[in-house]
Amino acid sequence: MRPTIYLFGDSITEASFADGGWGAALANHFCRTLDVVLRGYSGYNTRWALKVLDRVFPTVGHDGAAAAPPVALTVFFGANDACLPDRYAAFQHVPLDEYKQNLHSIVSSLKKQWPKTLILLITPPPIDEDGRLRHPFVENPSGFPERTNEAAGSFAKACVETAEECGIPVVDLWTRMQQYPDWRKAYLSDGLHLTKEGNKVVFEEVMKKLEERGLSLEKLKADLPLFADIDHDDPLKAFQQ
Amino acid sequence: MRPTIYLFGDSITEASFADGGWGAALANHFCRTLDVVLRGYSGYNTRWALKVLDRVFPTVGHDGAAAAPPVALTVFFGANDACLPDRYAAFQHVPLDEYKQNLHSIVSSLKKQWPKTLILLITPPPIDEDGRLRHPFVENPSGFPERTNEAAGSFAKACVETAEECGIPVVDLWTRMQQYPDWRKAYLSDGLHLTKEGNKVVFEEVMKKLEERGLSLEKLKADLPLFADIDHDDPLKAFQQ
16 A cells, blocks of 8 residues: 555644645645645644544554554644743643653654654744734734744744754744745735645645655655556556556 | 545546645545545546556555455546547547446445445546647647547446446536536636536535535544634643543
8 A cells, every 4th residue: 555644733734635735735746656644633732732642643553453654744733832821822832841842752652653754843834923913713802912923933943953852854934934025924824824825835845855855756656557657559568467 | 543535536536636626625624534545547447447446445454454444435437438449549448338337346346345335436527629629638630639528428427327226326527517508618627627616516516425425524523622622721621531
């Protein structure tokens, strides 16, 4: 069977198969080579993710045998951990130190289960505070956003450090997106979630990391004969085993 | 683990995770309930599909145990079978009688392996012959398209009959699309493949059939607690097993 890539994260992962989404773009890119499997959980922070880890990725498969290891797995949390502790989304907040420790625990648990799987961290995106005030999740008469770009940046930095400490790759989305002057409007739809252009940035950055580690169409084996390789004069030849 | 829906078919299935695609729309709709797994093979007809069936869906899983049955499976072939036998894509052509027999064989093989799986047939879409002349796959100086709408209609009719004979549901895409006067431009990008609007029709028609048989968000169990169900005063309560 085809190898699998799991996408594990919060709402930015859960929504990644919506129109123009980065998950769908990965599935389309690898349409004959890999299965891209969605494990996005809207609203979750690393504390909650850690509580459910063994139910997201069972240690045994459907029939009691060891679950087949995925070739790659994206871990994309931090946008909810970074909610401020004194604003309306405080129940999602996780202190920075605990966030970093939780990420370490998630990575080490996955590495223990699947030593050969490529684990790729993704930092939270930057926050457009005006966008959050215009698009709050609940009524917010305080005049203060529940997330700030500065706080998201601290969590992004901790995510990059964790990747370095674990010796695994990371997409620093917070930094990458802000390299483009119009990032607030171009990449964010509500100050937090991604526009189509924002999704495209995630797709491209994830693809770079996958390709650097050999997960490219050139190196992966296509599932079953490709149309271009079928002999017009003797099509069935391609299907002999 | 989550139940699976397989999408099995030709290029219209293979491309179903491209921007606005019907496969991605299904994956997005079921993002917390089902895994939508792509098994589209560009250019394939039912003769070739039948040759590879046991490699698309292995009878045993990764570890020698029986493969977990999917809850549903779409079988979407016929657009290539319906290539005319005296035009440039003749090597993809399958005679109408054999197409029907092949579909029967595919369905009975899948039903034998997975008796409880919902198998859903989808007919080929209508053909815009002018579109095919404007967008041929190879140079086509003949002035005649390699597919006609009439031939596609015969194959669609055979697909509908097969579904009735097997007692399984079918989406008659050929008929459904032509109910809209501007179907050629609205639904087809090159006279054969689907625009975003065409993909939307497939998504909606497939959803209707799935929901009629209980595969709806109302009836399926969500994977792990939903954000809306988490107590703001005691979030971890939701994660106790």
